[in-house]
Amino acid sequence: MTKMDGSFIPALKFHRLTSLYDPLVRWTTRENTFKRFLVKQVQLSPNQWGLDLACGTATLALLIRKTYPQSYIVGIDGDAKILRMALRKVSEFNANISLLRGLSFELPYPNDSFSAVFSTLFFHHLTRENKQRTMHEVLRVLQPGAALYIADWGKAQNLLMRTAFLAVQLLDGFENTTDNVRGLLPDLLADSGFIQIHELHHYMTLLGTISVYKALKAK
Template identity: 30%
Template sequence: MTEISSQERDYLPGLGKHYLMPLYDVVHRVAGLHGVHQQMITVAGLRAGHRVLDVGCGTGNLLRSTGKRHRDVELFGVDPDLKMLARAERKIRRAGLRARLDRGYAQELAFPDDSFDRVFSSLMLHHLDTPSKDEMLAEVRRVLRPDGLLVLADAVLHDHSREHLRDNVGDAVAKRIAAAGFTVEPTRRRKLRMFGEVGIEVARVH
């Protein structure tokens, strides 16, 4: 199921360009992001009946991996790219899983307060400008239940040349998440086979 947000926003697609979308899953495999997703699922501590949202779900790799390991959770995904969502829907269906996939934006999640037990976000935060990062984290906190958990992975960047990337250098991501009303565990670092290093943040609503 795909729904259209009432407000169109500009967004940066996966890999930065729409025409690169067919390479998205190739890059995922080559870089070793499957291992990142497996670690995210492990630290999420999922239990039967949990409702799980992936913000910026792309082609559904994290949702599919989650469903394969935990067939007793409810899966939801949001992404602004309809082509990504169409591919995600096919992959999840072929895996024998079910998920609700909506077209939408991280800054305006179309769900009621306290809707989810866990929220994932993988390599999406750095696509947002600084105000949008804060809007996204506020929305995630809103839709998480009081005992909910955010598990967020993003690139650890060392390039200060672009304003919207500066928020991802060092421990700035963890500080930003904490400022949004979360208690953040120490960052877990994981090196990729290509494209550097990823930081995995685990944050509880407080």
């Protein structure tokens, strides 16, 4: 057991379910639609660095890489098992993406490293305290004027979406997910020092509302 075990919730809570992650997310969350939308919100220039925070199986990192082939893409995740799946996908597509095991609230990067940080379906895995620690870390590693782009469970648009989200809460836990479904991620981002925080879009999915947020680091 390493220091990292127990410090994160695996993609589908139990390690034995991780191999089902990709098909499940593809079928239940409109993954392709919201990830493409997210990636299009930024224009990464050649030689700029982008981070996929809690990259999971690297679906988003691959999409960023495909969209901005001349930029440098890094994926980080706390789970060695899911990173092995990510590595297989990255090798299959012969994509130049660096994958690293690490935790979101102790990022192993210098200040002002990244031109953009992306994160999908991740913040609901964190307690409020770890959400805030993570937001501070992201702010530290972003370049001034650069943005964090989040797609994650957001404020339920209606009773149907609120009810659907119970399935996610039963799996991932109520403590980590309540701030998401109450629509509090923008407030937490503001408390952490981000500015110009906007919900860019939201999507109804089989498991609830997914919101896309953009938050800037001041220049």
